[in-house]
Amino acid sequence: MILANNAKRPHQVTHFLVAICLCIGFSALATPAKADYRFCNATSYVLDTSIGYETDEGWQSQGWFRLMPGSCEKVLQENIDRETYFVFARSIDAHDGGTKYFNGSDRFCTAPGDFLVNGRTNCASRGFDSFDFTRVDTKTGNDWTTTFSEPVNYSLNRAEVAGVQRLLRDTNSGITEIDGLSGRRTTTAITAFQQSINLRADGKVTDGLFNALIEAADQRQAATGLSICNNTDYLVWAAVGYESGEDFTSSGWIRIEPARCEKAIKGALTQKHYYTYAEAVDGSGLVARRHGQDLAWAGNHTFCTKGTRFEIEGRGTCTERGFDETGFKRIDTGDALVWTETLK
Numbered sequence: 001m002i003l004a005n006n007a008k009r010p011h012q013v014t015h016f017l018v019a020i021c022l023c024i025g026f027s028a029l030a031t032p033a034k035a036d037y038r039f040c041n042a043t044s045y046v047l048d049t050s051i052g053y054e055t056d057e058g059w060q061s062q063g064w065f066r067l068m069p070g071s072c073e074k075v076l077q078e079n080i081d082r083e084t085y086f087v088f089a090r091s092i093d094a095h096d097g098g099t100k101y102f103n104g105s106d107r108f109c110t111a112p113g114d115f116l117v118n119g120r121t122n123c124a125s126r127g128f129d130s131f132d133f134t135r136v137d138t139k140t141g142n143d144w145t146t147t148f149s150e151p152v153n154y155s156l157n158r159a160e161v162a163g164v165q166r167l168l169r170d171t172n173s174g175i176t177e178i179d180g181l182s183g184r185r186t187t188t189a190i191t192a193f194q195q196s197i198n199l200r201a202d203g204k205v206t207d208g209l210f211n212a213l214i215e216a217a218d219q220r221q222a223a224t225g226l227s228i229c230n231n232t233d234y235l236v237w238a239a240v241g242y243e244s245g246e247d248f249t250s251s252g253w254i255r256i257e258p259a260r261c262e263k264a265i266k267g268a269l270t271q272k273h274y275y276t277y278a279e280a281v282d283g284s285g286l287v288a289r290r291h292g293q294d295l296a297w298a299g300n301h302t303f304c305t306k307g308t309r310f311e312i313e314g315r316g317t318c319t320e321r322g323f324d325e326t327g328f329k330r331i332d333t334g335d336a337l338v339w340t341e342t343l344k
Contacts, residue, residue: 037074037146038073038075038146039067040071041067041069041089042153043149045069045100045163046095047091048067048091050064050087050108051086053076060116060118064113069160070156070161071156080141083139085136086106086108086133086135088101088102089101089103095167096266097266103133106134107132111128129255130308152180158181162179164190164213165177165178165180194209224268224269224338225269226338226340228278228342229261229343231344232280235280236279239303244313252310272335274339276341277296279295280343299329303325304321305318305323
Protein backbone atom coordinates (compact mmCIF):
# COMPACT_ATOMS: atom_id res chain seq x y z
CA MET A 1 0.00 0.00 0.00
CA ILE A 2 0.98 3.64 -0.34
CA LEU A 3 0.96 5.85 2.71
CA ALA A 4 1.22 9.52 1.78
CA ASN A 5 1.55 11.82 4.76
CA ASN A 6 1.60 15.59 4.42
CA ALA A 7 0.84 18.61 6.56
CA LYS A 8 -2.91 18.37 5.99
CA ARG A 9 -4.29 14.86 6.07
CA PRO A 10 -2.91 11.35 5.52
CA HIS A 11 -4.23 9.60 2.44
CA GLN A 12 -4.09 5.84 1.97
CA VAL A 13 -4.74 3.78 -1.16
CA THR A 14 -4.09 0.15 -2.00
CA HIS A 15 -1.42 -0.07 -4.66
CA PHE A 16 0.11 -3.49 -5.28
CA LEU A 17 0.35 -6.84 -3.55
CA VAL A 18 2.83 -9.26 -5.07
CA ALA A 19 2.28 -13.01 -5.21
CA ILE A 20 4.58 -13.66 -2.26
CA CYS A 21 2.27 -11.63 -0.03
CA LEU A 22 4.56 -8.70 0.63
CA CYS A 23 3.37 -5.19 -0.06
CA ILE A 24 5.10 -1.87 -0.54
CA GLY A 25 4.49 1.05 1.76
CA PHE A 26 5.48 4.52 0.71
CA SER A 27 5.50 7.53 3.02
CA ALA A 28 6.15 11.07 1.95
CA LEU A 29 7.48 13.40 4.62
CA ALA A 30 7.72 17.14 4.05
CA THR A 31 10.37 18.72 6.27
CA PRO A 32 12.04 22.13 6.36
CA ALA A 33 15.55 20.65 6.46
CA LYS A 34 17.83 19.99 3.49
CA ALA A 35 16.15 18.21 0.60
CA ASP A 36 16.96 14.63 -0.31
CA TYR A 37 15.26 11.35 -1.20
CA ARG A 38 15.50 8.55 1.37
CA PHE A 39 14.55 4.88 1.41
CA CYS A 40 13.54 3.19 4.67
CA ASN A 41 13.34 -0.57 5.20
CA ALA A 42 10.53 -1.60 7.56
CA THR A 43 10.74 -5.26 6.51
CA SER A 44 12.52 -8.28 7.97
CA TYR A 45 14.61 -8.65 4.80
CA VAL A 46 17.89 -7.08 3.74
CA LEU A 47 16.96 -5.20 0.56
CA ASP A 48 18.81 -4.06 -2.53
CA THR A 49 16.99 -0.99 -3.84
CA SER A 50 17.09 1.29 -6.86
CA ILE A 51 15.42 4.44 -8.15
CA GLY A 52 14.45 5.76 -11.58
CA TYR A 53 13.64 9.28 -12.71
CA GLU A 54 13.54 11.59 -15.72
CA THR A 55 16.24 14.20 -16.36
CA ASP A 56 16.63 16.88 -19.04
CA GLU A 57 18.69 14.33 -21.01
CA GLY A 58 16.17 11.49 -20.61
CA TRP A 59 15.43 8.62 -18.24
CA GLN A 60 17.94 7.31 -15.71
CA SER A 61 17.99 4.51 -13.17
CA GLN A 62 20.56 3.91 -10.45
CA GLY A 63 21.36 1.49 -7.63
CA TRP A 64 21.96 -0.76 -5.87
CA PHE A 65 21.45 0.79 -2.46
CA ARG A 66 21.78 -1.86 0.29
CA LEU A 67 19.20 -1.35 3.06
CA MET A 68 19.41 -3.25 6.34
CA PRO A 69 16.13 -3.99 8.16
CA GLY A 70 15.08 -1.02 10.28
CA SER A 71 17.43 1.43 8.52
CA CYS A 72 17.01 4.50 6.30
CA GLU A 73 19.49 5.68 3.65
CA LYS A 74 19.76 8.63 1.28
CA VAL A 75 19.53 7.55 -2.35
CA LEU A 76 19.47 11.03 -3.90
CA GLN A 77 21.01 14.04 -2.19
CA GLU A 78 19.35 16.84 -4.10
CA ASN A 79 16.18 18.89 -4.26
CA ILE A 80 13.01 17.00 -5.08
CA ASP A 81 12.51 18.77 -8.41
CA ARG A 82 10.39 16.13 -10.14
CA GLU A 83 6.78 15.22 -9.45
CA THR A 84 7.31 11.53 -10.15
CA TYR A 85 9.99 8.99 -9.22
CA PHE A 86 10.08 5.21 -9.66
CA VAL A 87 11.36 2.77 -7.05
CA PHE A 88 12.19 -0.92 -6.82
CA ALA A 89 13.51 -3.30 -4.15
CA ARG A 90 14.34 -6.99 -3.84
CA SER A 91 15.53 -9.21 -1.01
CA ILE A 92 19.15 -10.34 -1.17
CA ASP A 93 20.18 -13.85 -2.21
CA ALA A 94 21.44 -14.72 1.29
CA HIS A 95 17.85 -15.22 2.48
CA ASP A 96 16.19 -18.64 2.29
CA GLY A 97 13.25 -19.04 -0.05
CA GLY A 98 12.36 -17.15 -3.18
CA THR A 99 13.40 -13.57 -3.82
CA LYS A 100 10.90 -11.02 -2.53
CA TYR A 101 10.19 -8.27 -5.06
CA PHE A 102 8.72 -4.85 -4.28
CA ASN A 103 7.75 -3.72 -7.74
CA GLY A 104 5.14 -2.16 -10.01
CA SER A 105 4.55 -1.82 -13.75
CA ASP A 106 7.08 0.74 -15.06
CA ARG A 107 10.13 -0.92 -16.56
CA PHE A 108 13.66 0.39 -16.00
CA CYS A 109 17.08 -1.06 -16.75
CA THR A 110 19.42 -2.30 -14.02
CA ALA A 111 22.81 -3.99 -13.88
CA PRO A 112 24.73 -6.12 -11.37
CA GLY A 113 26.72 -4.12 -8.84
CA ASP A 114 26.62 -0.34 -8.65
CA PHE A 115 25.01 1.17 -11.73
CA LEU A 116 23.77 4.34 -13.37
CA VAL A 117 21.94 3.54 -16.61
CA ASN A 118 20.73 6.07 -19.15
CA GLY A 119 17.48 5.18 -20.92
CA ARG A 120 14.83 2.65 -19.99
CA THR A 121 14.21 0.85 -23.31
CA ASN A 122 15.95 -2.05 -25.06
CA CYS A 123 17.49 -3.13 -21.76
CA ALA A 124 18.29 -6.72 -22.77
CA SER A 125 19.76 -5.75 -26.14
CA ARG A 126 22.09 -3.35 -24.30
CA GLY A 127 23.17 -6.10 -21.90
CA PHE A 128 21.15 -4.90 -18.90
CA ASP A 129 18.62 -6.53 -16.61
CA SER A 130 15.19 -4.95 -16.35
CA PHE A 131 12.67 -4.72 -13.52
CA ASP A 132 9.22 -3.20 -13.17
CA PHE A 133 9.48 -0.23 -10.83
CA THR A 134 6.64 1.36 -8.84
CA ARG A 135 5.62 4.95 -9.52
CA VAL A 136 5.76 7.42 -6.61
CA ASP A 137 4.10 10.82 -6.99
CA THR A 138 6.00 13.43 -4.98
CA LYS A 139 5.88 17.14 -4.23
CA THR A 140 8.74 19.24 -5.51
CA GLY A 141 11.01 21.06 -3.08
CA ASN A 142 10.51 18.73 -0.09
CA ASP A 143 12.34 15.80 1.40
CA TRP A 144 10.78 12.52 0.42
CA THR A 145 10.93 9.12 2.09
CA THR A 146 9.82 5.85 0.55
CA THR A 147 9.30 3.07 3.09
CA PHE A 148 9.22 -0.58 2.06
CA SER A 149 7.05 -2.60 4.43
CA GLU A 150 5.38 -5.95 5.03
CA PRO A 151 1.70 -6.56 5.86
CA VAL A 152 2.64 -7.06 9.54
CA ASN A 153 3.54 -3.34 9.52
CA TYR A 154 6.71 -3.40 11.61
CA SER A 155 8.04 -0.21 13.11
CA LEU A 156 11.66 0.44 12.15
CA ASN A 157 12.82 -0.80 15.57
CA ARG A 158 10.86 -4.04 15.26
CA ALA A 159 12.00 -4.46 11.65
CA GLU A 160 15.62 -4.37 12.83
CA VAL A 161 14.98 -7.17 15.33
CA ALA A 162 12.93 -9.14 12.78
CA GLY A 163 15.79 -8.77 10.29
CA VAL A 164 18.27 -10.25 12.75
CA GLN A 165 15.84 -13.07 13.50
CA ARG A 166 15.41 -13.85 9.79
CA LEU A 167 19.17 -13.93 9.18
CA LEU A 168 19.66 -16.13 12.24
CA ARG A 169 17.13 -18.52 10.76
CA ASP A 170 18.88 -18.29 7.38
CA THR A 171 22.09 -19.43 9.10
CA ASN A 172 20.31 -22.24 10.98
CA SER A 173 21.01 -20.56 14.31
CA GLY A 174 18.04 -21.78 16.33
CA ILE A 175 15.36 -19.18 15.48
CA THR A 176 11.99 -20.43 14.25
CA GLU A 177 9.67 -17.43 14.76
CA ILE A 178 10.17 -14.00 13.20
CA ASP A 179 8.11 -11.46 15.14
CA GLY A 180 10.39 -8.46 15.66
CA LEU A 181 10.20 -8.80 19.44
CA SER A 182 13.49 -8.70 21.29
CA GLY A 183 13.50 -11.34 24.00
CA ARG A 184 15.61 -13.98 25.65
CA ARG A 185 15.49 -16.48 22.79
CA THR A 186 16.66 -13.86 20.29
CA THR A 187 19.44 -12.56 22.54
CA THR A 188 20.57 -16.13 23.25
CA ALA A 189 20.68 -16.93 19.53
CA ILE A 190 22.63 -13.75 18.79
CA THR A 191 25.14 -14.50 21.55
CA ALA A 192 25.60 -18.09 20.36
CA PHE A 193 26.21 -16.88 16.80
CA GLN A 194 28.69 -14.25 17.97
CA GLN A 195 30.60 -16.88 19.92
CA SER A 196 30.68 -19.20 16.89
CA ILE A 197 32.56 -16.63 14.80
CA ASN A 198 34.68 -15.12 17.59
CA LEU A 199 32.78 -11.85 17.87
CA ARG A 200 32.24 -10.20 21.22
CA ALA A 201 29.29 -12.13 22.65
CA ASP A 202 27.21 -9.22 23.97
CA GLY A 203 23.89 -9.99 22.22
CA LYS A 204 23.73 -6.48 20.72
CA VAL A 205 22.38 -5.68 17.25
CA THR A 206 25.04 -3.78 15.29
CA ASP A 207 26.11 -3.26 11.68
CA GLY A 208 28.91 -5.72 12.35
CA LEU A 209 26.38 -8.36 13.43
CA PHE A 210 24.28 -7.83 10.28
CA ASN A 211 27.35 -8.08 8.04
CA ALA A 212 28.54 -11.26 9.77
CA LEU A 213 25.08 -12.84 9.51
CA ILE A 214 24.86 -12.00 5.79
CA GLU A 215 28.29 -13.51 5.17
CA ALA A 216 27.33 -16.69 7.04
CA ALA A 217 24.01 -16.93 5.17
CA ASP A 218 25.80 -16.44 1.83
CA GLN A 219 28.20 -19.28 2.69
CA ARG A 220 25.28 -21.54 3.57
CA GLN A 221 23.53 -20.73 0.30
CA ALA A 222 26.70 -21.46 -1.67
CA ALA A 223 26.77 -25.02 -0.30
CA THR A 224 23.22 -25.83 -1.45
CA GLY A 225 20.82 -25.16 -4.30
CA LEU A 226 20.84 -25.32 -8.08
CA SER A 227 23.27 -23.14 -10.04
CA ILE A 228 23.51 -22.52 -13.78
CA CYS A 229 26.98 -21.91 -15.24
CA ASN A 230 27.61 -20.22 -18.58
CA ASN A 231 30.61 -21.70 -20.40
CA THR A 232 29.91 -19.86 -23.66
CA ASP A 233 31.16 -16.54 -25.02
CA TYR A 234 27.62 -15.11 -24.97
CA LEU A 235 25.40 -13.50 -22.37
CA VAL A 236 22.77 -16.06 -21.33
CA TRP A 237 19.26 -15.54 -19.96
CA ALA A 238 17.86 -18.50 -18.02
CA ALA A 239 14.66 -19.57 -16.29
CA VAL A 240 13.81 -22.36 -13.87
CA GLY A 241 10.69 -24.37 -13.13
CA TYR A 242 9.87 -26.43 -10.06
CA GLU A 243 7.01 -28.10 -8.22
CA SER A 244 5.44 -25.91 -5.54
CA GLY A 245 2.72 -27.48 -3.46
CA GLU A 246 0.17 -29.09 -5.73
CA ASP A 247 1.19 -27.06 -8.78
CA PHE A 248 4.30 -25.73 -10.52
CA THR A 249 6.08 -22.39 -10.61
CA SER A 250 8.34 -20.90 -13.28
CA SER A 251 10.74 -18.06 -12.59
CA GLY A 252 13.17 -15.95 -14.65
CA TRP A 253 15.00 -14.30 -16.15
CA ILE A 254 18.42 -15.00 -14.65
CA ARG A 255 21.25 -13.03 -16.24
CA ILE A 256 24.43 -15.11 -16.59
CA GLU A 257 27.54 -13.52 -18.05
CA PRO A 258 30.19 -15.61 -19.85
CA ALA A 259 32.33 -17.73 -17.51
CA ARG A 260 29.97 -17.01 -14.59
CA CYS A 261 27.53 -19.06 -12.51
CA GLU A 262 24.30 -17.83 -10.97
CA LYS A 263 22.03 -19.42 -8.38
CA ALA A 264 18.66 -20.48 -9.81
CA ILE A 265 17.25 -22.36 -6.79
CA LYS A 266 18.33 -21.46 -3.26
CA GLY A 267 18.54 -23.72 -0.24
CA ALA A 268 18.80 -27.50 -0.04
CA LEU A 269 17.21 -29.24 -3.02
CA THR A 270 14.10 -31.03 -1.80
CA GLN A 271 12.85 -32.42 -5.12
CA LYS A 272 14.17 -35.01 -7.54
CA HIS A 273 13.30 -33.02 -10.66
CA TYR A 274 13.81 -29.38 -11.61
CA TYR A 275 13.38 -27.73 -15.01
CA THR A 276 15.49 -25.17 -16.84
CA TYR A 277 15.43 -23.15 -20.02
CA ALA A 278 18.21 -20.87 -21.27
CA GLU A 279 19.11 -18.94 -24.40
CA ALA A 280 22.24 -17.06 -25.45
CA VAL A 281 22.04 -13.57 -26.97
CA ASP A 282 24.48 -11.79 -29.23
CA GLY A 283 25.71 -8.19 -29.06
CA SER A 284 22.52 -6.86 -30.63
CA GLY A 285 20.27 -8.64 -28.13
CA LEU A 286 19.07 -11.32 -30.57
CA VAL A 287 19.21 -15.04 -29.87
CA ALA A 288 22.69 -16.22 -30.83
CA ARG A 289 23.06 -18.78 -33.61
CA ARG A 290 25.34 -21.82 -33.71
CA HIS A 291 25.58 -24.10 -36.75
CA GLY A 292 22.52 -22.40 -38.21
CA GLN A 293 20.34 -22.94 -35.13
CA ASP A 294 19.30 -20.82 -32.16
CA LEU A 295 21.66 -21.33 -29.24
CA ALA A 296 19.16 -22.42 -26.60
CA TRP A 297 19.00 -25.13 -23.97
CA ALA A 298 15.42 -26.37 -23.98
CA GLY A 299 13.27 -29.47 -23.62
CA ASN A 300 9.74 -30.73 -24.02
CA HIS A 301 8.35 -29.89 -20.56
CA THR A 302 6.12 -26.86 -21.02
CA PHE A 303 6.16 -23.91 -18.59
CA CYS A 304 4.85 -20.36 -18.81
CA THR A 305 7.25 -17.47 -19.40
CA LYS A 306 7.11 -13.82 -20.47
CA GLY A 307 9.49 -11.27 -21.95
CA THR A 308 10.27 -9.50 -18.69
CA ARG A 309 11.31 -10.84 -15.28
CA PHE A 310 8.60 -13.17 -13.97
CA GLU A 311 7.42 -15.61 -11.35
CA ILE A 312 4.36 -17.49 -12.63
CA GLU A 313 2.21 -19.94 -10.70
CA GLY A 314 0.94 -22.89 -12.73
CA ARG A 315 2.21 -24.30 -16.02
CA GLY A 316 -1.09 -24.72 -17.84
CA THR A 317 -3.19 -22.38 -20.03
CA CYS A 318 -0.17 -20.13 -20.59
CA THR A 319 -1.49 -18.50 -23.77
CA GLU A 320 -4.93 -17.91 -22.29
CA ARG A 321 -3.31 -16.11 -19.35
CA GLY A 322 -1.23 -13.88 -21.60
CA PHE A 323 2.07 -15.74 -21.21
CA ASP A 324 4.42 -17.44 -23.62
CA GLU A 325 4.64 -21.24 -23.66
CA THR A 326 8.24 -22.47 -23.46
CA GLY A 327 9.79 -25.95 -23.46
CA PHE A 328 12.03 -26.56 -20.44
CA LYS A 329 14.61 -29.30 -19.93
CA ARG A 330 14.09 -31.67 -16.99
CA ILE A 331 17.02 -32.17 -14.60
CA ASP A 332 17.21 -35.28 -12.42
CA THR A 333 19.11 -34.28 -9.25
CA GLY A 334 18.65 -37.61 -7.46
CA ASP A 335 19.16 -37.02 -3.75
CA ALA A 336 21.74 -34.23 -4.17
CA LEU A 337 21.45 -31.12 -1.99
CA VAL A 338 23.41 -29.07 -4.52
CA TRP A 339 23.47 -29.22 -8.32
CA THR A 340 25.27 -27.33 -11.08
CA GLU A 341 23.93 -27.23 -14.62
CA THR A 342 26.58 -26.18 -17.14
CA LEU A 343 25.73 -24.58 -20.47
CA LYS A 344 28.25 -25.17 -23.24
